[in-house]
Amino acid sequence: MKTLIFFGLLIIIVFGGSVKLFSRIKTISPFKYIFFSGTIYLLFGLLIGENGFKLVSEEILKHLSPILHFSLGWVGFIFGFQFEIRFLKRIPVYKYFVFLLTYVFSFSTLFVFTFFTLKFFFPGLLDNKRLLFGTAIILSFLLTESSVSFVTWSSKLFKKNFTEFKVCAFIATMNNLIPVLFTGIIFSFYSFDYANKEIKLNSFGYSIKHLLLQLAIAVFFGFLIYFLQRKIEDRLDISVILFGSIFMMSGLSFMYDLSPLFISMFAGVLFANLTKKHHLILNIINPTEKPIYLFFILILSLKSTYFSVIMLFFVILLLLIKYYSNFYVFKIVNKIKPESFFMPPEFSVFLVPVSSIGPAILLDMSLVYPVQNTSVLTGIFILGLLIAEILSPIGVNMMQKRENG
Amino acid sequence: MVNIIFLILILVIGFFFPKLALKISSDGNATFALGMLMLTGFLTGNIVKRIKFPAITGHILIGILIGPFVLKIISLKDVQNLQLLNSLALSIIALTAGGEIKISELKKNIKTINSILFFQTIIIISGIIGSLLIINLFYPVIDGANFGIVLAFGILLGIVSTASSPSTTLAVIVESKKKNYYTDLILSIVMIKDVVILLLFALGLSFADTLINNSSFNPSVMFKPLLQIVGAVLAGLFIGLLIVLYLRFVKKNSIVFILTVSFFSYEIFEPLHLHPLLIMMIAGFIVENFSKRGEALLENLESISPPVYIIFFTLTGAAININYLKSLWVITLGIVLLRLLYIYIGTMIGGMLIGQDNVVKKKMWMSFISQAGLSLGMAKIIELNFGETGSKISVIIISVIIVNQIIGPLLLKLFLDKNYEKREI
Numbered sequence: 001m002k003t004l005i006f007f008g009l010l011i012i013i014v015f016g017g018s019v020k021l022f023s024r025i026k027t028i029s030p031f032k033y034i035f036f037s038g039t040i041y042l043l044f045g046l047l048i049g050e051n052g053f054k055l056v057s058e059e060i061l062k063h064l065s066p067i068l069h070f071s072l073g074w075v076g077f078i079f080g081f082q083f084e085i086r087f088l089k090r091i092p093v094y095k096y097f098v099f100l101l102t103y104v105f106s107f108s109t110l111f112v113f114t115f116f117t118l119k120f121f122f123p124g125l126l127d128n129k130r131l132l133f134g135t136a137i138i139l140s141f142l143l144t145e146s147s148v149s150f151v152t153w154s155s156k157l158f159k160k161n162f163t164e165f166k167v168c169a170f171i172a173t174m175n176n177l178i179p180v181l182f183t184g185i186i187f188s189f190y191s192f193d194y195a196n197k198e199i200k201l202n203s204f205g206y207s208i209k210h211l212l213l214q215l216a217i218a219v220f221f222g223f224l225i226y227f228l229q230r231k232i233e234d235r236l237d238i239s240v241i242l243f244g245s246i247f248m249m250s251g252l253s254f255m256y257d258l259s260p261l262f263i264s265m266f267a268g269v270l271f272a273n274l275t276k277k278h279h280l281i282l283n284i285i286n287p288t289e290k291p292i293y294l295f296f297i298l299i300l301s302l303k304s305t306y307f308s309v310i311m312l313f314f315v316i317l318l319l320l321i322k323y324y325s326n327f328y329v330f331k332i333v334n335k336i337k338p339e340s341f342f343m344p345p346e347f348s349v350f351l352v353p354v355s356s357i358g359p360a361i362l363l364d365m366s367l368v369y370p371v372q373n374t375s376v377l378t379g380i381f382i383l384g385l386l387i388a389e390i391l392s393p394i395g396v397n398m399m400q401k402r403e404n405g
Numbered sequence: 406m407v408n409i410i411f412l413i414l415i416l417v418i419g420f421f422f423p424k425l426a427l428k429i430s431s432d433g434n435a436t437f438a439l440g441m442l443m444l445t446g447f448l449t450g451n452i453v454k455r456i457k458f459p460a461i462t463g464h465i466l467i468g469i470l471i472g473p474f475v476l477k478i479i480s481l482k483d484v485q486n487l488q489l490l491n492s493l494a495l496s497i498i499a500l501t502a503g504g505e506i507k508i509s510e511l512k513k514n515i516k517t518i519n520s521i522l523f524f525q526t527i528i529i530i531s532g533i534i535g536s537l538l539i540i541n542l543f544y545p546v547i548d549g550a551n552f553g554i555v556l557a558f559g560i561l562l563g564i565v566s567t568a569s570s571p572s573t574t575l576a577v578i579v580e581s582k583k584k585n586y587y588t589d590l591i592l593s594i595v596m597i598k599d600v601v602i603l604l605l606f607a608l609g610l611s612f613a614d615t616l617i618n619n620s621s622f623n624p625s626v627m628f629k630p631l632l633q634i635v636g637a638v639l640a641g642l643f644i645g646l647l648i649v650l651y652l653r654f655v656k657k658n659s660i661v662f663i664l665t666v667s668f669f670s671y672e673i674f675e676p677l678h679l680h681p682l683l684i685m686m687i688a689g690f691i692v693e694n695f696s697k698r699g700e701a702l703l704e705n706l707e708s709i710s711p712p713v714y715i716i717f718f719t720l721t722g723a724a725i726n727i728n729y730l731k732s733l734w735v736i737t738l739g740i741v742l743l744r745l746l747y748i749y750i751g752t753m754i755g756g757m758l759i760g761q762d763n764v765v766k767k768k769m770w771m772s773f774i775s776q777a778g779l780s781l782g783m784a785k786i787i788e789l790n791f792g793e794t795g796s797k798i799s800v801i802i803i804s805v806i807i808v809n810q811i812i813g814p815l816l817l818k819l820f821l822d823k824n825y826e827k828r829e830i
Contacts, residue, residue: 066490067490069433070439236712244442247443248437248441248444249440250433250440251437251438255433
């Protein structure tokens with residue numbers, strides 16, 4: 001707690017100083033992005049939540065649960081709506097190749113590092129090997145993610161490298177797909193035993209049935225939304241259909257212990273490929289993205305979370321690993337040259353901050369698996385989110401300076 | 406036809422899916438219920454519009470049908486768990502309703518408003534009291550009740566009967582897309598009447614306490630409701646001011662800000678039993694009249710109102726215990742008809758004395774029938790204050806409100822459809 005308040009105060013003080021300093025030297029402040037993205041609300045949530053002044057009771061959080069369930073489904077749907085097959089087909093193969101290489105490499109290095117060091121950093125919290133494995137794998141999936149909005153935000157600061165930024169944005173989008181898919185799978189294979197308060201591994205047959213059930217619900221709702229809105233042109237009427245269907249889908253997911261993110265994402269993919277009203281739907285979706293991210297950030301930070309100084313150190317190491325794994329992959333890609341383009345290795349800095357899907361996955365997990373590991377994971381993730389969004393703009397600054405000669 | 410097919414499909418899903426769950430371990434029921442209410446409310450709204458009914462009648466009816474007292478697809482616990490969303494929706498409706506009152510318009514119509522308000526109140530209260538006392542001579546209104554209890558019942562029922570629902574009134578007016586002299590007049594009367602009724606109700610509770618408990622006049626009974634009204638007014642002024650300051654200095658994401666303020670207002674003021682409707686109506690009034698950006702904000706809120714109305718009115722329907730009507734339909738019907746008559750007389754005399762046109766004198770009474778949250782809240786207070794007698798009175802009042810909430814929107818729509826062109830501003 002003290003570490004956290006200290007860290008929060010430090011950020012505020014440094015931000016105050018840095019704005020003045022950086023305005024003189026005409027470059028962006030490293031703290032600008034956490035204000036732009038809204039991640040700064042994390043500190044506000046931590047201050048008023050269970051880690052701070054405890055101003056928000058369990059009762060209030062319980063009142064918010066239908067909105068939280070809906071938001072998880074909504075984020076999944078928004079995410080899935082991006083995946084239109086006709087557009088995906090147009091993307092050159094080398095982009096998929098670069099994405100796969102970066103993903104596999106950074107995920108593996110993060111996993112190997114966390115699996116072998118978690119117990120050293122957090123002794124006593126992870127007493128069983130299976131749990132250790134699960135925690136390491138979830139953490140690696142969460143930290144491998146990237147923020148598309150950070151890539152877009154950074155790209156506006158540069159005058160060239162248009163193609164390279166496009167590749168980065170593509171990798172960032174695809175990086176988010178894997179953890180959502182993974183959430184659906186892990187929910188099928190692991191369930192929470194409420195009687196003994198522990199996570200248990202389901203039988204293979206049960207897991208497959210569970211996975212198929214998730215897909216069946218997604219397909220059903222994807223078609224339902226499509227048929228319901230087919231003859232409607234009014235934006236508000238369509239929004240009622242979307243909201244109502246996603247409330248139902250998310251509610252069902254929690255009733256059956258399924259992942260609302262996973263199901264809604266598939267429903268979103270299906271709907272995106274059926275409908276022709278993309279423009280209208282995007283008009284409904286776009287204004288909701290930021291408020292929902294802020295809502296996740298607030299909810300995540302309101303809940304009790306474990307923090308320590310050693311965690312801070314651990315998080316910095318993880319982010320460095322993420323940066324360097326992508327850095328070396330870009331170097332390798334430049335040597336292989338799958339296409340006539342050059343990816344500056346330092347562009348890996350754009351892939352360091354994590355996206356809005358991360359908090360959603362974590363909330364989804366913490367609702368279905370209310371165990372202590374989730375609280376440790378949340379702590380690591382919150383620090384990771386903050387530090388990545390502070391350190392990465394420094395990297396962007398350095399690159400900008402280099403570009404300006 | 407398509408709407409009916411989808412409605413049946415969603416009802417089937419709602420009925421079977423939760424029952425087929427192999428192991429229900431998390432609390433997704435309320436979320437699922439809300440989705441069902443939204444989709445079925447939307448579809449039923451479309452269906453009833455075909456027969457020229459207002460959409461909110463469809464929302465209320467489907468809420469009753471799938472709610473915990475008829476088909477039981479949605480449980481009472483789900484309805485209670487969705488209370489926060491219901492209050493958020495009510496806050497937005499009340500804020501928009503408060504914003505409909507402009508000081509300049511109010512000044513212009515103040516004589517008409519006062520006259521109709523005064524005569525409606527006097528005639529409905531005295532009429533209901535007198536009628537009940539007469540009926541009680543031939544047919545016991547409440548089993549085993551003495552004169553004092555019947556008189557107390559008359560006073561309380563009279564006051565509650567005077568109230569109309571601002572939320573329902575606004576919803577029907579917005580849906581009809583009609584804005585004219587009459588709609589402004591109706592909204593002003595309905596909203597100001599709410600404040601008057603709350604004050605009268607505080608006084609009525611003290612009288613009823615004296616009559617039911619056969620004791621001397623106890624002003625302390627009046628003290629708590631009065632304090633709640635003052636508290637609500639102050640809270641409304643504070644929230645209104647907060648929104649005005651936000652619009653002046655921040656401007657961005659104002660709807661998100663309104664939602665956040667409504668949420669915290671509910672969490673802070675609900676435990677203090679301050680009337681959320683009154684709080685947000687006053688806030689809306691302040692925003693409209695004291696902020697340059699207020700009008701634009703309230704128009705934005707009005708433009709997102711259809712989903713809000715669906716949530717609010719389907720939930721209102723789901724909370725209606727239709728079983729009350731089964732055993733009390735004779736007395737309910739009698740009181741509903743009497744209320745219609747007194748509203749008609751009150752509006753006619755009020756309009757006549759101020760020299761209003763025939764539309765106001767002879768037809769505007771149709772706009773004051775619907776009753777909802779505030780009236781139900783008063784029924785709840787009666788139940789809490791007067792034990793077993795309170796429960797008997799409250800049950801009758803609730804059954805009257807149920808009927809008024811179903812026929813009210815229909816009559817208002819009928820009025821709006823017939824009289825729109827006659828005196829447009």
